[in-house]
Amino acid sequence: MRWSHAFIPTLRDDPADAEAVSHRLLVRGGFIRQLAAGSYSILPLGQRVRLKIIEIIRQEMDAIGGQEVVLPTLHPADIWRRSDRYDLMGENLFKLKDRKGVELVLGMTEEEIFAILASELSSYRDLPQIWYQIHTKFRDEPRPKSGLLRVREFTMKDSYTLDVDRPGLDAGFDLHHAAYRRIFARMGLETTDVQASSGAMGGTESVEFIVRSEAGEDWIVTCTGCGYRANVEKAVSALDAVDDGPPGSIERFPTPGLRTIADLAAAHPDVAAPERQIKTLVYFVDGEPTLVLLRGDHELQEQKLLDATGAAAVRPAHPEEIRDLLGADPGSLGAVGVEGIPVIADVALRGRVNMTTGANEDDWHYRGVDVARDIDVGVWADLRSVTSGEPCVDCASPLELWKGIEVGHIFKLGTKFSEAFGAYVQDEDGVNRPIIMGSYGIGVERAMAAIVETSHDDRGIIWPVSVAPFEVVVTVLRADDPATLAAAEDLDRRLRDAGLDVILDDRPERPGVKFADAELVGIPFRITVGPRGLEGGSVELTVRRGMGTEELGVDEVVARLTELVEDGRAAAGG
RNA sequence: CGGGCUGUGGCGCAGUUUGGUCAGCGCACCUGCUUUGGGAGCAGGGGGUCGCCGGUUCGAAUCCGGCCAGCCCGACCA
Numbered sequence: 030m031r032w033s034h035a036f037i038p039t040l041r042d043d044p045a046d047a048e049a050v051s052h053r054l055l056v057r058g059g060f061i062r063q064l065a066a067g068s069y070s071i072l073p074l075g076q077r078v079r080l081k082i083i084e085i086i087r088q089e090m091d092a093i094g095g096q097e098v099v100l101p102t103l104h105p106a107d108i109w110r111r112s113d114r115y116d117l118m119g120e121n122l123f124k125l126k127d128r129k130g131v132e133l134v135l136g137m138t139e140e141e142i143f144a145i146l147a148s149e150l151s152s153y154r155d156l157p158q159i160w161y162q163i164h165t166k167f168r169d170e171p172r173p174k175s176g177l178l179r180v181r182e183f184t185m186k187d188s189y190t191l192d193v194d195r196p197g198l199d200a201g202f203d204l205h206h207a208a209y210r211r212i213f214a215r216m217g218l219e220t221t222d223v224q225a226s227s228g229a230m231g232g233t234e235s236v237e238f239i240v241r242s243e244a245g246e247d248w249i250v251t252c253t254g255c256g257y258r259a260n261v262e263k264a265v266s267a268l269d270a271v272d273d274g275p276p277g278s279i280e281r282f283p284t285p286g287l288r289t290i291a292d293l294a295a296a297h298p299d300v301a302a303p304e305r306q307i308k309t310l311v312y313f314v315d316g317e318p319t320l321v322l323l324r325g326d327h328e329l330q331e332q333k334l335l336d337a338t339g340a341a342a343v344r345p346a347h348p349e350e351i352r353d354l355l356g357a358d359p360g361s362l363g364a365v366g367v368e369g370i371p372v373i374a375d376v377a378l379r380g381r382v383n384m385t386t387g388a389n390e391d392d393w394h395y396r397g398v399d400v401a402r403d404i405d406v407g408v409w410a411d412l413r414s415v416t417s418g419e420p421c422v423d424c425a426s427p428l429e430l431w432k433g434i435e436v437g438h439i440f441k442l443g444t445k446f447s448e449a450f451g452a453y454v455q456d457e458d459g460v461n462r463p464i465i466m467g468s469y470g471i472g473v474e475r476a477m478a479a480i481v482e483t484s485h486d487d488r489g490i491i492w493p494v495s496v497a498p499f500e501v502v503v504t505v506l507r508a509d510d511p512a513t514l515a516a517a518e519d520l521d522r523r524l525r526d527a528g529l530d531v532i533l534d535d536r537p538e539r540p541g542v543k544f545a546d547a548e549l550v551g552i553p554f555r556i557t558v559g560p561r562g563l564e565g566g567s568v569e570l571t572v573r574r575g576m577g578t579e580e581l582g583v584d585e586v587v588a589r590l591t592e593l594v595e596d597g598r599a600a601a602g603g
Numbered sequence: 604c605g606g607g608c609u610g611u612g613g614c615g616c617a618g619u620u621u622g623g624u625c626a627g628c629g630c631a632c633c634u635g636c637u638u639u640g641g642g643a644g645c646a647g648g649g650g651g652u653c654g655c656c657g658g659u660u661c662g663a664a665u666c667c668g669g670c671c672a673g674c675c676c677g678a679c680c681a
Contacts, residue, residue: 541639
């Protein structure tokens with residue numbers, strides 16, 4: 030490839046609306062252009078990277094016995110109604126109609142379609158199966174952001190395991206777990222596998238692959254002492270015991286003007302330290318008002334509420350709704366004596382006595398509350414968010430909280446979809462059993478952005494050799510000098526013959542422009558060919574990562590680069 | 604969906620407060636000459652319904668109203 034004929038629209042200035050590093054560099058480097066919010070054109074350079082990522086994924090999927098298919102993205106809405114996800118996915122699901130008025134949806138994952146195909150299987154002898162595809166998914170994200178990190182149309186590798194029993198599912202899950210480790214390592218991503226909530230997709234065991242990055246949107250909890258690691262949506266921690274003193278009787282007391290946990294604690298330190306208060310939140314859980322109880326100094330983790338209730342959606346009640354339900358404003362709310370509204374409480378409140386909580390009358394609270402005696406808790410669940418420094422439940426070491434990008438997710442789905450779509454096989458006893466499914470995803474463009482987030486410097490992107498748009502750039506200084514150009518062209522040809530992915534920068538630009546572009550675009554190795562070096566029969570090799578340089582005789586170049594590139598390809602990140 | 608901000612040649616911006624003299628600057632682009640190991644210089648040149656619609660006015664990028672789009676911060680996911 031000659032740079033002079035390539036469409037590589039690099040920009041000198043940062044795009045004004047790009048905040049995230051990967052967004053900025055991918056736009057500046059001419060890899061992508063935005064069409065609309067969450068909608069990006071992938072330019073030639075971007076496509077080269079994308080294809081290399083896809084190829085790594087494909088190789089590793091094939092290596093665990095995966096069979097590649099391509100399924101439609103346009104689905105009849107009825108299919109999504111049958112799996113119950115038409116409503117469950119809510120606004121995130123793109124919905125449309127055809128000319129006849131038939132309702133359609135654009136696939137956001139494709140468990141349904143795979144389950145329909147799986148219904149053609151009829152014997153346990155046909156199992157296990159691993160099926161996968163790599164193509165477009167649509168999600169009507171409420172807030173696309175950060176370039177390729179969160180978009181509405183993207184490429185996903187989604188795979189599905191089909192098994193007759195739990196051990197089979199476990200095996201398929203483990204195969205994917207190992208394959209994902211190899212896939213991310215090969216593309217130069219350091220990932221942490223963490224326990225996660227499986228969310229609206231249903232299922233049980235669920236593991237996310239997270240790349241540590243400030244640009245990420247997930248909060249991860251890891252133990253500094255043992256191997257415990259989990260998404261905050263799922264993470265748990267130990268708590269120090271709180272001394273409540275002997276149980277007492279419940280008593281109303283006036284609290285004029287005290288609206289927050291902190292205010293109340295400050296005014297009544299004897300009975301209302303935050304850990305002695307019960308925080309009462311009003312939520313609508315699938316439309317049903319529900320009281321959510323937490324210790325005063327704890328925060329609700331909404332995903333845990335979703336998981337505990339099995340609801341599709343939860344939202345905090347509005348102030349007017351709260352007044353209608355409880356007769357008081359936030360600040361004086363409580364669950365004591367409340368009837369007709371279900372109460373779900375965090376397990377940290379279990380067995381607590383002498384607690385303080387709102388009396389559902391503005392400016393009044395109760396003290397001496399015995400949770401077991403005074404509150405009708407319908408469901409106990411872990412609902413609170415873990416915070417940094419709390420002790421690990423396994424080893425009591427302090428927990429760490431950090432931000433990351435979710436690049437992959439694997440989970441054990443179960444039989445929800447196979448039952449909905451009649452995907453049953455007969456086992457060896459002739460009994461019909463629903464196929465047990467696992468579901469596994471990788472976001473291709475998100476992985477690309479994550480690589481940039483974690484591998485760049487102030488000059489630009491530093492691509493790992495394995496996914497670089499080109500492995501080598503041959504930079505010609507004085508492209509107008511026939512002898513220099515001829516030498517560079519000869520080098521370019523020999524490198525390509527050796528199987529390297531090379532671009533020849535033959536543009537009639539000044540050296541500074543070419544160096545800056547090569548570094549911005551992030552090509553791992555640069556060979557600089559100039560008249561000065563050629564006089565002595567040498568060229569210069571610059572390694573993008575670290576910018577180290579060495580002089581090479583023209584005859585040594587092919588061997589040296591072949592060695593470097595092959596090391597890079599194999600080194601899972603180069 | 605709530606909150607904050609922004610829409611002016613391909614990119615980055617000024618101009619809007621105080622309506623006219625305003626369509627401008629840098630980069631990029633085209634032509635010529637010089638230059639050539641870290642984003643060159645000189646000269647000449649092309650390109651913009653100032654997000655859209657409506658209003659006020661003799662006159663609107665600028666004032667008013669409505670709409671649309673994009674970015675960032677909070678609730679969702681690969």
